[in-house]
Amino acid sequence: xxxxxxxxxxxxxxxxxxxxxxxxxxxxxxxxxxxxxxxxxxxxxxxxxxxxxxxxxxxxxxxxxxxxxxxxxxxxxxxxxxxxxxxxxxxxxxxxxxxxxxxxxxxxxxxxxxxxxxxxxxxxxxxxxxxxxxxxxxxxxxxxxxxxxxxxxxxxxxxxxxxxxxxxxxxxxxxxxxxxxxxxxxxxxxxxxxxxxxxxxxxxxxxxxxxxxxxxxxxxxxxxxxxxxxxxxxxxxxxxxxxxxxxxxxxxxxxxxxxxxxxxxxxxxxxxxxxxxxxxxxxxxxxxxxxxxxxxxxxxxxxxxxxxxxxxxxxxx
Amino acid sequence: xxxxxxxxxxxxxxxxxxxxxxxxxxxxxxxxxxxxxxxxxxxxxxxxxxxxxxxxxxxxxxxxxxxxxxxxxxxxxxxxxxxxxxxxxxxxxxxxxxxxxxxxxxxxxxxxxxxxxxxxxxxxxxxxxxxxxxxxxxxxxxxxxxxxxxxxxxxxxxxxxxxxxxxxxxxxxxxxxxxxxxxxxxxxxxxxxxxxxxxxxxxxxxxxxxxxxxxxxxxxxxxxxxxxxxxxxxxxxxxxxxxxxxxxxxxxxxxxxxxxxxxxxxxxxxxxxxxxxxxxxxxxxxx
Ligand SMILES: [Zn+2]
Numbered sequence: 001x002x003x004x005x006x007x008x009x010x011x012x013x014x015x016x017x018x019x020x021x022x023x024x025x026x027x028x029x030x031x032x033x034x035x036x037x038x039x040x041x042x043x044x045x046x047x048x049x050x051x052x053x054x055x056x057x058x059x060x061x062x063x064x065x066x067x068x069x070x071x072x073x074x075x076x077x078x079x080x081x082x083x084x085x086x087x088x089x090x091x092x093x094x095x096x097x098x099x100x101x102x103x104x105x106x107x108x109x110x111x112x113x114x115x116x117x118x119x120x121x122x123x124x125x126x127x128x129x130x131x132x133x134x135x136x137x138x139x140x141x142x143x144x145x146x147x148x149x150x151x152x153x154x155x156x157x158x159x160x161x162x163x164x165x166x167x168x169x170x171x172x173x174x175x176x177x178x179x180x181x182x183x184x185x186x187x188x189x190x191x192x193x194x195x196x197x198x199x200x201x202x203x204x205x206x207x208x209x210x211x212x213x214x215x216x217x218x219x220x221x222x223x224x225x226x227x228x229x230x231x232x233x234x235x236x237x238x239x240x241x242x243x244x245x246x247x248x249x250x251x252x253x254x255x256x257x258x259x260x261x262x263x264x265x266x267x268x269x270x271x272x273x274x275x276x277x278x279x280x281x282x283x284x285x286x287x288x289x290x291x292x293x294x295x296x297x298x299x300x301x302x303x304x305x306x307x308x309x310x311x312x313x314x315x316x317x
Numbered sequence: 318x319x320x321x322x323x324x325x326x327x328x329x330x331x332x333x334x335x336x337x338x339x340x341x342x343x344x345x346x347x348x349x350x351x352x353x354x355x356x357x358x359x360x361x362x363x364x365x366x367x368x369x370x371x372x373x374x375x376x377x378x379x380x381x382x383x384x385x386x387x388x389x390x391x392x393x394x395x396x397x398x399x400x401x402x403x404x405x406x407x408x409x410x411x412x413x414x415x416x417x418x419x420x421x422x423x424x425x426x427x428x429x430x431x432x433x434x435x436x437x438x439x440x441x442x443x444x445x446x447x448x449x450x451x452x453x454x455x456x457x458x459x460x461x462x463x464x465x466x467x468x469x470x471x472x473x474x475x476x477x478x479x480x481x482x483x484x485x486x487x488x489x490x491x492x493x494x495x496x497x498x499x500x501x502x503x504x505x506x507x508x509x510x511x512x513x514x515x516x517x518x519x520x521x522x523x524x525x526x527x528x529x530x531x532x533x534x535x536x537x538x539x540x541x542x543x544x545x546x547x548x549x550x551x552x553x554x555x556x557x558x559x560x561x562x563x564x565x566x567x568x569x570x571x572x573x574x575x576x577x578x579x580x581x582x583x584x585x586x587x588x589x590x591x592x593x594x595x596x597x598x599x600x601x602x603x604x
Contacts (some may be wrong), residue, residue, distance in 0.1 A: 164554060165554065176498075181509070207499075239461065277409075305507065308499045312493060315399045
């Protein structure tokens with residue numbers, strides 16, 4: 001498992017434990033009490049690190065290459081997941097995936113951004129940065145869900161919509177804008193979970209939901225800390241400060257009234273145990289669907305509009 | 318009371334819809350495009366369009382109101398909505414200072430002017446973004462004022478016209494600025510379902526979170542000649558793909574040829590185009 005820079009003290013302790021274990025095996029000396037001591041230290045250090053994470057460290061966890069991806073989570077939550085492809089107009093964007101599946105007693109349409117776990121897969125998935133056809137595929141599947149009266153569950157994990165020449169030519173702005181508008185009008189329940197990076201409009205483009213959750217180490221932001229640092233601070237090295245200032249962590253996003261709750265992760269991050277994460281998300285989604293599915297189409301629309309209508313902090317008078 | 322009665326009853330307009338150009342003592346201005354030296358007054362009389370090369374200068378929000386609305390008909394709304402620094406944000410400058418400077422410079426609380434007006438005798442709910450206020454960036458106040466302008470169209474059953482000029486979301490308001498995209502676009506969903514037209518006039522520049530929400534969602538998307546309209550700014554794209562961008566990329570004419578806007582309209586014909594679209598698309602007020 002790839003360790004992040006801030007986990008280095010922990011990594012050193014793990015290495016030491018391994019060395020002692022090896023020595024003990026090869027030399028017949030009983031080092032178990034020594035090993036136990038270091039293991040206790042490691043546990044204490046682990047608690048200390050993960051309970052005092054800086055926002056910039058949370059960003060690293062949110063971007064960890066072994067973090068569970070949308071397709072894997074669909075399959076863990078839904079035995080019969082079947083993927084569907086294409087926007088019926090231009091192509092099939094591998095950085096947004098979707099399909100049908102059962103979760104508990106509900107038949108749902110799944111949607112999510114898709115990243116890879118290695119360079120090859122990441123290149124194929126464009127690092128989870130969709131082009132317009134990705135948003136249009138998502139829209140097509142959501143319209144189908146609306147027609148067939150199926151709830152929609154979206155998993156958000158993108159650095160942002162792709163900034164490229166062809167994306168602009170094919171109307172990246174229009175594709176996202178249309179999704180924002182259309183999602184507000186669907187008469188079926190929509191639940192969204194930010195599972196990694198909630199990168200700006202590219203994230204919100206599949207995130208206009210009745211209920212929005214943050215995985216514990218997910219982030220949601222109007223701009224990446226790096227982008228904010230280079231534009232506002234005029235110094236790319238200020239990204240850690242920007243991560244702090246932008247208030248992008250799960251507790252902040254809930255505190256600002258954007259998300260409805262935090263879904264806990266295993267200590268150290270979701271990449272340590274995908275099954276636990278899938279179960280936690282599934283439990284939350286099922287609990288919301290059981291409440292939302294009793295509401296009428298109009299109630300669901302009104303509920304969703306009221307949620308977003310209330311967002312904004314300003315003075316009046 | 319219907320909106321028509323309301324317009325008829327209210328006192329004759331007292332709002333000064335002209336805005337002083339913020340360049341005191343400068344009677345002359347050089348065209349950005351052809352370098353022609355133009356007399357300020359001639360430029361203003363020509364809708365801030367260069368008399369020689371038709372370059373469209375950026376326009377102050379109230380000048381736009383004066384250009385588009387029937388004389389004296391504009392009634393501002395939600396003028397007392399103001400921004401707050403709820404994140405305690407500070408970069409090279411604190412958000413509080415940026416707000417103060419922008420308010421002093423523009424004499425308004427935030428980057429949108431909105432209200433009700435008549436256009437060729439028909440009531441419209443109108444909103445105009447002010448690029449000179451922090452780059453027209455969309456924070457809570459901009460999102461709220463645009464949303465209320467759309468809701469006013471819904472309540473009064475009158476068309477909504479928004480003039481966009483914005484660099485995108487206001488980073489100093491963090492995630493809350495992003496959510497204004499969902500709020501404004503959601504309001505348009507309701508307006509659309511009620512069968513009321515929405516016209517978006519995309520002015521220079523319209524980028525980022527503004528273009529990826531209400532700016533691109535017009536039943537009619539009109540763009541001003543030469544306006545920069547994009548999702549990602551040219552600099553961001555150049556840094557990502559590491560190559561020079563083609564000439565005219567992301568300009569209004571580029572968007573027209575790629576099917577993203579209905580028409581590119583010369584500002585001197587904009588009022589008439591809007592009047593025609595309103596006349597052809599909406600059967601008049603229901604009281
Ligand atoms: Zn000129």
